[in-house]
Amino acid sequence: MNLVVLPARSGTRVSLNKGQALRIVNTHGGQVVDLWAYLLDGSQHMSMPHSVVTLGRIKPRVGDTLYTQLREPILKLEDDQSPGTHCMLFAACDRARYKLLGAQGHHHNCADNMREALGPTGIDPGYVPTPLNLFMNTHFHDHQDMEVVEPQAKVGDFVTFRALQDCIAVMSACPQDMVPVNAHGCTPQPVGYCVLD
């Protein structure tokens, strides 16, 4: 299995034919990867709040289908060799987020990574949907503060998504180094991916 490297702090896209699968590998462990998916014409995208309603849970299990904002199936979580803590609730980090955190000047961010990766396809996302934050280790407690701690994903842990429609997947190796979203002392790492038939 030849993995393509997605460098730390960067984004990319990959086209998937219906029936193909995308495997995303935590090659260094402890790294969050933001995932989006769009139909080829840009008319629909994978939507976390719609998936939450249809799935009936806030963290996906193996076998779960993820849905678009029109509630059509788009990706299926076919395999999950990780602790499965993926987060469906967090907005992607963006310029405003890093400004609030006190970053000086430009800071790489998942929202810009997504826009740049999608740009050449001609799809104008308009807005940045909530990504599926792979490997992100969040726990929620209603009115109490939620916990966001280092991912437990180990070196080689991976997830595999089957495309249920022709689509474009967009990934961003999360550049977060100011709060402990990523491990290694909050140091972003590369990840790997491949397309499987």
Add this chain to the structure above:
Amino acid sequence: MNLVVLPARSGTRVSLNKGQALRIVNTHGGQVVDLWAYLLDGSQHMSMPHSVVTLGRIKPRVGDTLYTQLREPILKLEDDQSPGTHCMLFAACDRARYKLLGAQGHHHNCADNMREALGPTGIDPGYVPTPLNLFMNTHFHDHQDMEVVEPQAKVGDFVTFRALQDCIAVMSACPQDMVPVNAHGCTPQPVGYCVLD
């Protein structure tokens, strides 16, 4: 305090000047109200996933500020005389949702109510952001099934939001009568609201 009635299954909008407050009263108890807010030029809207990140929790407490997709403050939950189970995670019910639930023909839905209420302002929402689902009684359990049960809000329970910017609030008295989102045997009820200086 003169309340305006928002009839069951319908939506409306109200303009708020910065500093004014919107009180929403569960006049019959047990009724969910979807709430959105837009800046007057439509460039920003209240965003649940961005608010979740900035707040650090998935259910708002009194004193919490809600943010736009650009992470600017827009509304503050100033008072909450209800059990406070409001849900920040659920996509608004829409035509696709009712079709999946087996509704025959047209079914009133919060997404259409929002679009219709906002229409005359000239703001084109483009997409339907996740609303703040007021009084909605949801509980989340990571990989386990979440629970959606009847609201515990009693007759006369209310919430009050202070506008932190000039904005347009949109409300929909949730028309859900196929799953137990609303009480009274899943029968949608009217609610009331008023603007306070």
